[in-house]
């Protein structure tokens with residue numbers, strides 16, 4: 001089979017490395033760059049109409065696509081005709097409906113291109129496979145989602161001898177020293193970390209990585225709209241769309257946002273991680289999601305408003321609260337300076353109950369006595385979701401790794417929902433806290 005170049009996003013006929021140079025140039029000028037509101041950027045992305053003039057696009061639910069002339073097939077496989085001219089081959093390759101959602105994702109994150117995948121994990125693993133070769137090396141933050149941590153700690157070393165050095169990304173010298181010239185190809189971190197809500201200094205981390213020719217991949221799952229890592233210099237942004245972007249806790253999906261050359265290389269029939277590993281998004285799922293993106297900004301604003309109100313009140317009561325919107329959070333000033341205006345500090349907060357037992361009692365009262373929210377992993381839902389991270393979504397990490405990442409055994413992570421009124425939900429929270437107090441479990445309540 002001839003090599004398929006993809007024409008979906010106009011490439012500048014440069015290599016990925018060249019694109020990285022281009023991005024770096026942009027990043028180096030970021031201090032003078034004009035502020036781009038992600039919502040404004042989204043509104044400029046192409047609006048696709050339905051086949052019969054519908055205001056919504058039609059769903060292209062076909063696995064395969066027909067051609068009028070046999071010659072066209074050959075030209076598509078030779079890479080002469082592609083999705084940019086409405087030529088499609090097969091939906092494990094580009095699909096028009098998935099492509100439309102991907103254009104929205106690229107606009108949201110301010111990248112040249114994007115493509116959506118079946119899950120956040122498949123977006124992360126595919127991009128790492130694409131950017132690292134066997135025997136390669138990654139430098140990553142110590143504080144990552146448990147699944148990503150396990151991928152880097154166990155799976156990639158076993159399957160491809162790709163190893164990772166975990167670092168404290170607050171310590172730029174440590175990051176720099178961990179990069180092995182000629183071997184490290186990726187610096188990986190989360191814009192706002194799961195579950196500790198540490199905020200990455202993306203501009204500085206990009207500067208350090210780019211000085212050493214390393215590609216920066218940022219997971220922005222916790223902070224869509226709140227932070228735009230690519231606008232701060234990152235090369236690639238990955239998402240678990242299953243969270244805030246979906247908002248319905250009903251879909252598992254992911255995205256890779258980055259240079260056209262990267263997205264196109266990932267679809268290459270000989271070497272592309274998306275084309276060859278096949279974590280394909282279904283067109284019907286893509287349609288569903290693309291209808292939710294236009295109200296993502298509104299939802300994020302309300303998640304953030306509620307999270308800030310609860311965090312402020314809980315802290316005032318004497319609880320140990322972690323929320324980047326609070327002035328005592330170590331990265332408050334940083335997020336204020338690099339975050340997008342008007343989207344607040346994000347919809348997640350943590351309450352450290354110190355022991356797992358107290359954390360479990362607290363969550364139990366919140367759900368079963370006060371009806372405040374649900375004990376469930378995940379985030380970005382309209383209901384509040386809460387979980388004790390150490391024994392759930394970070395349980396892949398051992399005790400030492402959790403300690404290094406700052407995950408206390410009693411850390412309760414809450415994804416603050418927007419259902420009901422704020423005061424109604426707060427009175428439910430108070431009800432649960434009073435119950436805790438009655439049982440002598442609220443160590444710091446004043």
Ligand SMILES: Cc1ncc(COP(=O)(O)O)c(C=O)c1O
Pocket residue numbers: 119120121122145147148190194219221222239240241242252253254378393
């Ligand atoms: C920060 C982060 N990245 C990636 C993932 C994986 O996403 P998915 O569940 O969509 O595969 C998660 C899931 O919890 C996450 O929290």
